[in-house]
Amino acid sequence: MNDTTPAPQVWPTLRAGDARALIAFLVEAFGFEETAVYGEGDRVDHAQLSWPHGGGIMLGSVRDTPDDKWRLTPGSFGAYAVTDDPDALFARATAAGARVVQEPYDTDYGSREFAVRDPEDNLWSFGTYRGEPRKAAPAG
Structure with a gap:
């Protein structure tokens, strides 16, 4: 990230039947970092996991x-x-129990990617494609 790249302001969200177990899985399988978890007992009112x-x-x-x-x-x-x-x-995720949807492959646009499902059946895709550069903002 460079100095002109804004901090993330779009946060994908999801709900889980067993949020605490899903958090543990996402940390172990993918390497998310547990930044904040609020709630009591098995209930999670809000959690933030950082990539x-x-x-x-x-x-x-x-x-x-x-x-x-x-x-x-x-x-x-x-x-x-x-x-x-x-x-x-991919090796880490499958060792932790992620279900394979697509093994690692090379795309025609230069990315190396794979897709798996977590224990709650959410779909996760990972790859080297970083997206296209942002267009310059119009002058003021």
Whole structure:
């Protein structure tokens, strides 16, 4: 990240049937860093997991209440994250129990990628593709 790159302001979010177990899995399998976890007992009201290359995700326990304004179905989440070594991360993830969707492969746009599912059935894709450069902001 360079000096002109803004800090992440978009945080993908998900809900989990067993949020504490999912957090432990995401840390072990993918290398997310547990930045904050709030809640009591098995319930997670809010958690922030940071991705070592920048950005991260937020998650919490599923709430089965009629007044839940942030209703998300566990297992319906999907994300792509950049990694410098997808082959090593694939080995780590599968050793931790991630279910393989696509083994590592090379894309026609120069990325090395793979896809797996976590214990809650969320889809995770990792690769070397960092996206296209941002367009310059129009002059003031």
